[in-house]
Amino acid sequence: MKIPELFEKKKPVFSLEIFPPKRKSGLEKIYDTIEKLTVCKPDFISVTYGAGGNIANNDTCDIAANIKKKFGVEPLAHLTCVNSTMADVTEMIKRFAAADIENVLALRGDIVPGEQIEKEFFHANELAIEVQRNSGLQILGACYPEGHSESKNLREDIQNLKYKIGAGVKVLITQLFFDNQLFYEFLAQVRNAGIQIPISAGIMPIVNKKQIEKTVALSGASLPHEFTKMISLYENRPEELYQHGIQYAVDQIRDLLEHGVDGIHLYTMNNPDVALAVYEKIKDLL
Numbered sequence: 001m002k003i004p005e006l007f008e009k010k011k012p013v014f015s016l017e018i019f020p021p022k023r024k025s026g027l028e029k030i031y032d033t034i035e036k037l038t039v040c041k042p043d044f045i046s047v048t049y050g051a052g053g054n055i056a057n058n059d060t061c062d063i064a065a066n067i068k069k070k071f072g073v074e075p076l077a078h079l080t081c082v083n084s085t086m087a088d089v090t091e092m093i094k095r096f097a098a099a100d101i102e103n104v105l106a107l108r109g110d111i112v113p114g115e116q117i118e119k120e121f122f123h124a125n126e127l128a129i130e131v132q133r134n135s136g137l138q139i140l141g142a143c144y145p146e147g148h149s150e151s152k153n154l155r156e157d158i159q160n161l162k163y164k165i166g167a168g169v170k171v172l173i174t175q176l177f178f179d180n181q182l183f184y185e186f187l188a189q190v191r192n193a194g195i196q197i198p199i200s201a202g203i204m205p206i207v208n209k210k211q212i213e214k215t216v217a218l219s220g221a222s223l224p225h226e227f228t229k230m231i232s233l234y235e236n237r238p239e240e241l242y243q244h245g246i247q248y249a250v251d252q253i254r255d256l257l258e259h260g261v262d263g264i265h266l267y268t269m270n271n272p273d274v275a276l277a278v279y280e281k282i283k284d285l286l
Contacts, residue, residue: 002138003074004138010043011260011263012262013043013044013262013263014263014286015076015200015266016044017202018037018045019269019270020048020060030270034067039276039279044103047063047067047076048060060079061095061101064077064096065100068101076140077103079104079106080107080108081120081124082109083109085120086120086130090134093131093134093137096135105140105173106140106164106169107142124141131168140169140170141164142172143175143186145175146177146222148160155189161193161195171199174265175202177222178222178227179221179227199262200262200264200265201256201265204266207246207271208238212235246277254282258285
């Protein structure tokens with residue numbers, strides 16, 4: 001199924017994200033995880049691009065293909081370009097086509113300080129152009145409610161979204177955020193700028209201290225008072241942080257759904273128990 005068509009037929013669209021294991025030995029576990037996640041009845045499951053965006057030993061395509069073949073769920077394969085040559089991208093497009101994968105999320109990918117990068121792609125819209133030119137793949141893209149960290153301001157970032165759409169992107173998925181009001185303000189500015197394609201809100205439940213130290217800090221997302229209060233109260237009380245972190249995500253999602261968001265994209269961190277706990281408390285609105 002073409003995911004952009006799904007957004008035309010259904011609202012809200014509910015999707016999940018997983019990442020490939022670092023080692024081949026973890027493949028069996030990821031399929032167990034996917035099987036458990038199917039209980040959430042996702043409209044599609046996205047699979048991030050292998051560690052470092054390297055084509056070698058990249059399991060993204062195989063996992064995405066099995067999501068479709070074994071579990072009957074539409075996959076969204078991530079494709080990054082900052083560490084890829086034109087030949088790498090062409091090879092991945094061929095792999096996706098051979099595996100009957102119809103949808104990709106076109107991303108630049110993270111630049112690691114001090115690490116040498118390829119010089120053939122610099123922006124996600126350049127990757128989208130190449131995908132559109134050489135395949136019939138449906139292209140989705142990323143957006144940033146508070147602006148990309150490398151953009152001068154949100155206005156510039158919204159202009160960059162127009163470049164992505166011009167390159168063939170038909171649906172946007174946001175980076176994780178914790179403050180719904182900032183998302184609503186971003187959405188208003190995007191719509192006022194003439195961008196009307198569907199935008200799915202990316203939500204990540206924060207349920208342990210490791211996530212606070214790594215994910216939250218690296219995301220650059222603004223932290224509203226309710227969130228920081230939760231962290232200060234429970235960061236050293238694991239069981240309570242787990243429960244309150246799930247509830248915070250649930251409250252976020254229910255508010256978004258009540259405001260008519262196009263979709264919810266749940267960053268599962270390969271934790272089906274958390275995803276299921278969230279789903280059970282929002283499924284009445286899906």
